Structure formats: C-alpha cells, structure tokens
Amino acid sequence: MAKPSFISIKSTGSTKNVEGFFKRTKQQNFVDILEYYAQRGLEALALETPVDTGVTAASWGYEIIQEEGRITLNFTNSATAGNTSIPIVLLIEYGHATRNGGYVAPYDFINPITKELMDHIAETIWKEVTRK
Numbered sequence: 001m002a003k004p005s006f007i008s009i010k011s012t013g014s015t016k017n018v019e020g021f022f023k024r025t026k027q028q029n030f031v032d033i034l035e036y037y038a039q040r041g042l043e044a045l046a047l048e049t050p051v052d053t054g055v056t057a058a059s060w061g062y063e064i065i066q067e068e069g070r071i072t073l074n075f076t077n078s079a080t081a082g083n084t085s086i087p088i089v090l091l092i093e094y095g096h097a098t099r100n101g102g103y104v105a106p107y108d109f110i111n112p113i114t115k116e117l118m119d120h121i122a123e124t125i126w127k128e129v130t131r132k
Helices: 016-027 031-048 088-094 110-130
Strands: 060-067 070-077
Touching (some): 070 110
C-alpha cells in the first residue's frame, strides 16, 4: 500500500500584508457597489426586454440579500403570463409554444446583460479590495 503524500510549506517573514488584506476585505461594505450596478442592470434589462405592452419591461426589480460572509444580488421580474404564475421573461428567454401550435424562438437577452454586469461588479470590487 502506498504511503500518503503530504505537502509541506515553510514560510519565513511577516504575514502582515496578507492579514491586512483579509481584514480590510472583511470590513468593507459592498452594498453601495451592488446598489449602483443593480440600478444599471435594471435599466439594461428594461431596455432589452422585448416590448408588446411594456408591462414586462417595467416589471424588473432586484433584491440585495446580506448573510454572514455573503451578499447576493437577485434580479426579479413580476410579470406573468395571463392567469398563470409563469414568468413572461422565462418564456421570452427560453422560447415557448403557442396555443395555435406555433413556436416562439428564444431570445437570450438576460444572460449577456447579467454577465457583463457581473464582470463590472467583480472588477470594481477587486479594485476596492486591493486598494491600500
């Protein structure tokens, strides 16, 4: 039977820079950054949402949830199809069948917007965290 392998790392010197980095990161409040980008995201989503009546485009919202060690940004849309609870944005995003046997092709507008937004958020937060 093979002997287990272990990795040993020896460090000399001070860890004050690393400790300072983590301490600053833990103390920072990123809610203001998320609020700013959430508003930009709402504007972009509303502009890119296909418009029939305008209800779906006007139904975007967001929530920022703070938990221990985590902050989450969720985008929401309250517009539903007819008397159902089916979100219209999902029908647009993923496509759907129609009552008369037709098909509406998907229109991927949410993912490109949220990806670009998340890239901007990550870049901004990284700059904030690494700032001395």
